[in-house]
Amino acid sequence: MTLRSRLPELDDATMSAEQRRVLDDILSGPRGNLDGPFLAWVHSPQLADHAQRLGAFCRYHTSLPLRLTELAILTTAAWWKSQAEWQIHAPIALKAGLSESVVEALREGRQPTFERSDEAIVHRLASALYQHRRVDQATYDKAVEAFGEEAVVELVGVLGYYALVAMTLNVFEVRRGDEPLPFAEP
Numbered sequence: 001m002t003l004r005s006r007l008p009e010l011d012d013a014t015m016s017a018e019q020r021r022v023l024d025d026i027l028s029g030p031r032g033n034l035d036g037p038f039l040a041w042v043h044s045p046q047l048a049d050h051a052q053r054l055g056a057f058c059r060y061h062t063s064l065p066l067r068l069t070e071l072a073i074l075t076t077a078a079w080w081k082s083q084a085e086w087q088i089h090a091p092i093a094l095k096a097g098l099s100e101s102v103v104e105a106l107r108e109g110r111q112p113t114f115e116r117s118d119e120a121i122v123h124r125l126a127s128a129l130y131q132h133r134r135v136d137q138a139t140y141d142k143a144v145e146a147f148g149e150e151a152v153v154e155l156v157g158v159l160g161y162y163a164l165v166a167m168t169l170n171v172f173e174v175r176r177g178d179e180p181l182p183f184a185e186p
Helices: 017-028 045-060 066-080 083-096 100-108 117-132 137-147 149-171
Strands: none
Touching: 017 045, 045 149, 066 083, 066 100, 066 117, 066 149, 083 100, 083 149, 117 137, 117 149, 137 149
């Protein structure tokens, strides 16, 4: 998949040694590509280095099932109307077991109807955090009861990390080739 961005494209002639090192780390890791924010972050090797390690944990190593991690990511992408984040993660979410109706409701900005209580809890916590910048005690208690404290901490980390991803993709207008955009542009 071809990515494009507002930032100038880096190539061997323009890339610093630090940028090359970070690029090689990203390409040799579990992602294997520069999809998403890395196209922008590689312009700041220190940020890219730290962010890609946090991202690898948030995406591949939390105690949450992939289906719930992807729900948190799509909730974030929808909140930020992050085109590339949605394009990358909607297919992963469907493959991980999120229903098409939930994915489409999120994209359209509607309240999804959840058949699984764990999905409803993740969405409720994420929505409260984004809308109110706080999570009420009842939502917090339900999340801890369902997932445990460690997983709730990790869920907040996933939400924060993917908000950073969304902001990066939006500011630098990272796009995936000529795919149709999931959200109307402002």
